[in-house]
Amino acid sequence: DQQVKQNSPSLSVQEGRISILNCDYTNSMFDYFLWYKKYPAEGPTFLISISSIKDKNEDGRFTVFLNKSAKHLSLHIVPSQPGDSAVYFCAASVHNQGGKLIFGQGTELSVKP
Amino acid sequence: DAGVIQSPRHEVTEMGQEVTLRCKPISGHDYLFWYRQTMMRGLELLIYFNNNVPIDDSGMPEDRFSAKMPNASFSTLKIQPSEPRDSAVYFCASSLKLFRGTGELFFGEGSRLTVL
Numbered sequence: 001d002q003q004v005k006q007n008s009p010s011l012s013v014q015e016g017r018i019s020i021l022n023c024d025y026t027n028s029m030f031d032y033f034l035w036y037k038k039y040p041a042e043g044p045t046f047l048i049s050i051s052s053i054k055d056k057n058e059d060g061r062f063t064v065f066l067n068k069s070a071k072h073l074s075l076h077i078v079p080s081q082p083g084d085s086a087v088y089f090c091a092a093s094v095h096n097q098g099g100k101l102i103f104g105q106g107t108e109l110s111v112k113p
Numbered sequence: 114d115a116g117v118i119q120s121p122r123h124e125v126t127e128m129g130q131e132v133t134l135r136c137k138p139i140s141g142h143d144y145l146f147w148y149r150q151t152m153m154r155g156l157e158l159l160i161y162f163n164n165n166v167p168i169d170d171s172g173m174p175e176d177r178f179s180a181k182m183p184n185a186s187f188s189t190l191k192i193q194p195s196e197p198r199d200s201a202v203y204f205c206a207s208s209l210k211l212f213r214g215t216g217e218l219f220f221g222e223g224s225r226l227t228v229l
Contacts, residue, residue: 043220
């Protein structure tokens, strides 16, 4: 039972354009959402997060949007750079479940020069 | 400050053998997590500890898997006996506290396990 789903295993984008990575979830109790970035042979690193009381959070080139009614969140990267090429994981948590993170399958982003 | 340290980085073993993965969390972090990464399921939480005590092991696949944290600076994940379907990358992560607003787990570089 996959509570957090990333249905696109891969995405290819031209440098300078927008990258949009999508994530869907099924558990309406999730109240905090995060994106992690992972380079090959490295562990995931935290990128950006959003609380369920917000619908948008921006940090530089990265913006996360949350649509609670659709149980959907997305990560926008503008402009995309070759160094952004990595696997991006969406994650969610419920505070009364001890804060443990439930991750999606990941989307591999390739930004071509 | 050193990050989360995992060993071995790579392990190749034969079915039926015992496998032990090791983790040293960041000093001062109260929480330690073991995750497994597969293509199909992404990052799955196996078990996590708070102050060396297992809190939630509901993600441990079966009795062949066990995890211990004998002290604040060391944890092990053991698979006995190992099976080919256990092949995956196993990550250890630690955090200062269960996040509320910071969202940061610090991950190690992972242990890639191949069971033949």
